[in-house]
Amino acid sequence: MALHQLLAPLLGLVAGSALRPVVVALAVPAGHPPSVTCPACSPLPPPAGGLQALRLLPPDGRCPACRTPLGAAWLPEVTTAAAFAAVAVGGAAGWYAAAQYWLALLGSALLLIDSAVQRLPNALTLPAAIGTLTLLTVAAAHHEHGSLVRALAAAAAAGVLFTLLALGGMGMGDTKLAVSLSALLGWHSWQAAFLGLVVSFLLAAAVAAYLLVARCGTRKSTLAFGPFLIIGTLAAALITST
Template sequence: MTALAFAVIAASGQTGWLAAAHYWIAACGTALALIDAKVHRLPNVLTLPAFVGTIGLLAGATVNGEQGSLTRSLAAAASLGAGFLLMTFGGIGLGDVKLAPTLGALLGWNSWTALFLGTLAMFLLAAAVNLLQRRFRGRVPFGPYMITGALGVSLWLS
């Protein structure tokens, strides 16, 4: 999975610190997606480094003069994290809440539109896959859809 994600990122033609942030999220995201799919958990031991690494790499992109906004990225991270926190009343798990700021930061780097489209992609992807598999019974691991939707939209809009 990681090799496939890396190949997609490389094929996008991205370079620099933003590309490194995509690779970082793909590497962390592969482990997170596999764990979530297996045991319905997104462990802190991976969600925290994913966030810290992403912010560090986006800060590097800022220093390097790459197009994007670290301020908007941080605001988007807070916004998506807060939005997911509110959704815990609707069944979103706390692991998803802890992963949301990482993905919000990546999406927010590009634009507020990217944040909106990335969030929409997360939910549409989860709905489509689960509808096709007829798996709307019980808990659904949402982390894989979050990671795939966010990375896909971020690469598409970058």
Template sequence: MPEAAAGTAFAAIAVGGASGWFAAVQYWVAACGVALALIDLAVQRLPDVLTLPACGGTLVLLTAAALASEPGSLGRAAAGAAVLTAVFLPMVFAGAMGFGDAKFAPAIGALLGWSSWTVLFWGAAAGFVVGAVSEVVRMAAGRARRTHVSFGPYMVIGALAVSVTAS
């Protein structure tokens, strides 16, 4: 299962056509995101041992993209990381989201923010839409096993889908 998920994500990124350091960022977020998504599905947690390197690696690779003068904005990526985290944190304290989701938000926000504010908005929104549709389908099929929804997989799917199609 992990290999198939990673292979699918990597194939989608390759088809998307990004190159250079920004493609490396997409692959990095996909690699970290697949591991985080599978862990989240299994134990409803996004562990620090993966969320923190995901964020750090994303920012390092985007800095390399900026130094290589690739299209995008490092400042907007940093702001996107801060904005998405600021959006997720109140949901954590309201009990609507786990703290791991908020710790993974800077990586997702930076990836999406690099391209544009529009990509950031749609990439973040896509996670919620994919999650809602998936959970409604699971409920209709009688497969909803608990009230807690693992949001990490939907964050990754939504962000990568929008990032890949926007690049």
């Protein structure tokens, strides 16, 4: 195993620790302000600047002052470490690898937030899109293997598709996320972009069917789609990297 494949999960643990307060702050229902203070020992409204009040939180998920649980122990750290490990196994290099790690980082937070409150906040989806397209543009400027035109075309196609799906009830957050993920896979190939969507929808359908059979949900139950998009993208990137 290459050295970078060993280091990637460790860097993911560190990155996940830094990401934890962002997940805690943004894992609130739509329309609510970021939760930047502990509700037990600092039940004050968030300051005007919002996220700038965030502080590092320990991996045990408890408030450092009063030990009130603020999140699951080690979940952001382990999730980000797993995402970084998947990127490293894929073997990408250069600025394209940087784009993958960027989406692995923000995608880990989005996966956890969407799973908790079925919301993909603009505070993460917009930086994900801007950062990904910027890094892919730099990769193209350095003549790395791939196609920026194809990446932009795949992003546009995904945007149109998910906008149409949003008319049927799917959230616009999924549209913004799909643009970033499809651009990343489209840089590699059309097959990768298509496979990412297919795997995402198949995973979502399988989980929905299981919930119905297990009677943990009904036909009217809603299911966060963001996690399936992220997992499907990682799976497609790994499959098409070989």
